[in-house]
Amino acid sequence: MMELESAIAAGEASMPIDIRVLHNGMGILYLCHGTVNGKDFIDANNRLLAFNDGLKQVKYGLVDETAIDDIQISESEMLTITAQDKKIAAFVPSGAVVAVIAKDDLALRLARMWESFVEYTGWETMTFRIRWKAENWIIEKVKANSGIELIFDNGITVT
Numbered sequence: 001m002m003e004l005e006s007a008i009a010a011g012e013a014s015m016p017i018d019i020r021v022l023h024n025g026m027g028i029l030y031l032c033h034g035t036v037n038g039k040d041f042i043d044a045n046n047r048l049l050a051f052n053d054g055l056k057q058v059k060y061g062l063v064d065e066t067a068i069d070d071i072q073i074s075e076s077e078m079l080t081i082t083a084q085d086k087k088i089a090a091f092v093p094s095g096a097v098v099a100v101i102a103k104d105d106l107a108l109r110l111a112r113m114w115e116s117f118v119e120y121t122g123w124e125t126m127t128f129r130i131r132w133k134a135e136n137w138i139i140e141k142v143k144a145n146s147g148i149e150l151i152f153d154n155g156i157t158v159t
Helices: 002-010 038-049 075-091 105-117 131-146
Strands: 017-022 027-037 060-072 097-101 124-128
Touching: 017 038, 027 038, 038 075, 060 105, 060 131, 075 105, 097 105, 097 131, 105 124, 124 131
Parallel strands: 027 060, 060 097, 097 124
Antiparallel strands: 017 027
């Protein structure tokens, strides 16, 4: 998994979406900052798709948009993103969950629109305003779906 993490990090110099591999490859974090548009999500998804074999142990995704200043995604970009997500879902084991953390109303509406578009992937998705709530939900869902206990840096665990 370190190969996946190194390769993704090497391809993201000064991009508005940093991709981090968490929990030894069980989690993928999209850490968004500044001004983010649909092309940025498309580029981030392309970086993941380049390492599709590395996605076989992913149990969850976390999209953190709390550090964005502005977000703009067109309808055609949203359709491209969801088509990519269908490809990603083909490599990720069933039972995967994705949480989105949206800090403002526009980001929240876009996240909920995205959720409706990716229903067919088999992912369980949820949008939150606060990171610890998203992490707690991921902990609960991964334990229920895979029997694996996760701990985030905030110390939340489910026993």
